[in-house]
Amino acid sequence: MQIETVTRPDHFKVPVTVGDYVLKSKLGEGSFSIVWKAEHKLSGQEVALKQVYPSRLNRQLRNCFDCELNFLSSVNHPNIVRLFDVFRAEGCIFLVLEFCAGGSLASYLQHRGRVQEQLVRGFMQQLGAAMEILNSHHIIHRDLKPENILLSVPEDDAVLKISDFGFSRYVHPSDYAETVCGTALYMAPEVLQFQRYDEKVDMWSLGAILFELLNGYPPFHAATEHQVV
Template structure:
């Protein structure tokens, strides 16, 4: 039970105040408000019983930025809070009108940056690829709306945030959780590779969690750098995030590469999931050399609690020669993952 009031201040400002009168307490933006008053602001999330049960979103009709979005978007979706932002745009939470289905809208700039042309190519590429895939462990494409200045890509929402954020908050993950997530990730990558798609930027920031539960569905996302190689088995464009880049991408003597670059990235993600740290250390030059030599160790104290089969899988993924590196099918058949099948 609660009471929502409009309070007029002497200076003319109007405040919307929620007073929590419930016995067990309410939650606003994940924080309990039992017995207190809260000034509501646009996009505040209101829930009951526990912080994950978000039943209402406060929408201030006088203080929102709906005018910043095209009519084609606002007549279908109610735009809510910002989930993240980067140099080329931002991601917003939204609700589909009529069903209240939660979704995420990636808002990307088409102009105004020195990399506008490349950015536009990445946007178009991501839409094309998202439309072509359908897998429970890959983020689902819902809609795309274009204006002269921006592109709005509507996708399913993942309420658990990024795997990266979970690793940052916890430092590392227990082996059962790592195995549960990694098995799903392999299924997603196998699906892509079977369709001649190489992601090229697999990292914890691009792995979303469906919910905040300990064991939940993962969603591989951010296909801006992906490559559809329907008519070729090798690619030449340099892409990816430095720590997760395969050796063949750093080797100037290697002119081409294959989808095996994703398998190297998966090996780094698996390593990081166990200890919360990269397998390669030092400055940029030292990290580059370590990657080129596939030089790493299991010296961190947390490795003492990790099983030998898990470490064995990492050593079979972080292999210098891509031809000797496990592919997705072989990795799924590794004995560490037998109990997941």
């Protein structure tokens, strides 16, 4: 399977199709993956196509990626982004994910500022329902933040969906994790202080998100995790 390309006027070669999908625009990019808005060539279904570069994954990130695949392929819940398919092309692994037209909760907050309590209550109930599923599978997300929570539609009655499980990990109920990962402003104290931790760190992150929803800004202000500590 090959990625077809064309040369745009800016002289950069940009992938246009991959497998059965036409790439429309770039939604985001990290150190080892790119997320595209894409469309199925036959059905016209819009999806988010996550392009992962296995060569950029160290052992720990590879374990996280395997956890992401295993978890998303085993759940179908309205508050967790849906995984439809997985395929390989050009040395990359592509995850065909549910496309959420409302964008991220971070963008929602940026445009609307603080959110009314009644709406926040509904949002948090949805996130709580998603956390029940994670806990039942013994999964720690480890990077819960507004950027990783998506809205099904741009309106206030949107369905919230937890996404980006790239730092997720399975932890046995009697075991702990130790790796420091995530985003400083939403990290629990035990993570920042290099201590062992369990699934409760995700609840801390949700608490920080709750604060931000109600106030329009995060509870902490710092450029690095050292300043947070």
